[in-house]
Amino acid sequence: MKFSIDHNSAIPLHVQAEELLRKMIEDPQFRNGKFLPNEVELSQQLEISRTTLRQALNKLVYEGLLIRKKGIGTRVSEKTVSSKSMNWKSFSQEMAARGIPIRNFELHISWVKPNEDIIHFFGIKPEEKVLKLERLRGRPEGPFVYFVSYFHPSIGLNGEEDFKRPLYEILEQDYKVTATLSKEEISAKAADNFIAAKLEIDTGSPILFRKRFVYDQSDKPIELNLGYYKSDSFIYTVESRR
Amino acid sequence: MKFSIDHNSAIPLHVQAEELLRKMIEDPQFRNGKFLPNEVELSQQLEISRTTLRQALNKLVYEGLLIRKKGIGTRVSEKTVSSKSMNWKSFSQEMAARGIPIRNFELHISWVKPNEDIIHFFGIKPEEKVLKLERLRGRPEGPFVYFVSYFHPSIGLNGEEDFKRPLYEILEQDYKVTATLSKEEISAKAADNFIAAKLEIDTGSPILFRKRFVYDQSDKPIELNLGYYKSDSFIYTVESRR
């Protein structure tokens, strides 16, 4: 395969270079501690300036995917992408993997006016309505999580989809959108009246709040997902190795 | 203005600029959503090129401390203390990197009888005592996290170490033990009387509970770390890509 960059594309060169480097890293030819071509050579191959190439390299170095050493070169970090399998299972798959039977208590679909958060993340106009998906899920004995998802209008979801199918299957198969990057923020909160009622707990009880920003292949925002978990029924696990 | 850069210093200009920006961010004049001077102006004030200034700005933007918007300007982001997974910086390093001054409120060292959890994780005998390190840490205004650490007896820690030094530095330099793998469990809890008193919050308030199992190079258990975080002052972030 040959890696190349399109100089006529609207996509900035350093972004193209970054994506390309990510692919190179995945390539067996380079992965696992192997060295990339040096900066001067690589910039010539890609027909971009060294400065532009370094802009792309910097990002990956910052993310810990590449390791640069003065006088030596740039190599792919040994660190395997952790928590891969954990994070990319669907809710039902994840629960199934833990041997937990699940039940869907509520499912509500609506078109709503975006709040500031959504406008900013999606980069849309305040008057553009977005699809909102609310779900109350849990075990047969009772719900333990309340999800709210907002989807970027450009995906083309119309609200008529069968949301009993795994969400990412719908997006991938029917809309050719693949969730590739997810940034999550996890914090503890006190349940407000609304959430408390849904989760059948007392107002003020602690809940785990999980906010997920989901992006597609080209780092365009596709979903904002808010999860409110009953405190003692959910544990978030992360594994990392250096 | 009091901020300035030393062109004769051995420290690279962009590093000086970065440190300086961190101080500016802390300065009441700029903190909390306020705008920095624009890049051209600021680079002139600091007597460095715009390119060099942007090198420094980029880092802080990556870290989420600054928010840049084309045509608008660069402003300080609303600050919440956050922790990235896959980040092997120590607590103090992490806070320092975010320009957050920290204070250690309490430090308590003791030898205790292990509980079931510890016996199982360390694989030791119930009679074998373990070193327990308790710490109350936070900002100058008040504590926001209470840590409890237990260490495997085989490491050789005697309790006389200077725990003001970064923990992983002590382990690495003095005991030749390198923390390599960490498994974390994050959940929400209600603060019990003890934790509530430490964190200066009401009993029953939500807290983020983080349990870290730390292993060395050969996957032998070395530390069990429990962290109790005040809910509104800590956000745990995870980023994953497939």
Next chain:
DNA sequence: ATAAGCTATATGTACATACATAATATTCAT
């Protein structure tokens, strides 16, 4: 044989420059 010095290599630092583009503010024509 070995320490000291040199050399090649690849990344690190720094600047000047030019033009593109997003967001906002202003002006102008209807």
Next chain:
DNA sequence: ATGAATATTATGTATGTACATATAGCTTAT
């Protein structure tokens, strides 16, 4: 008044250039 065109402002993208410096390997003098 109101919408469209225009200007202003600040960041975004991209290049070319020059020299500094850390590392490893090679060479040379003792």
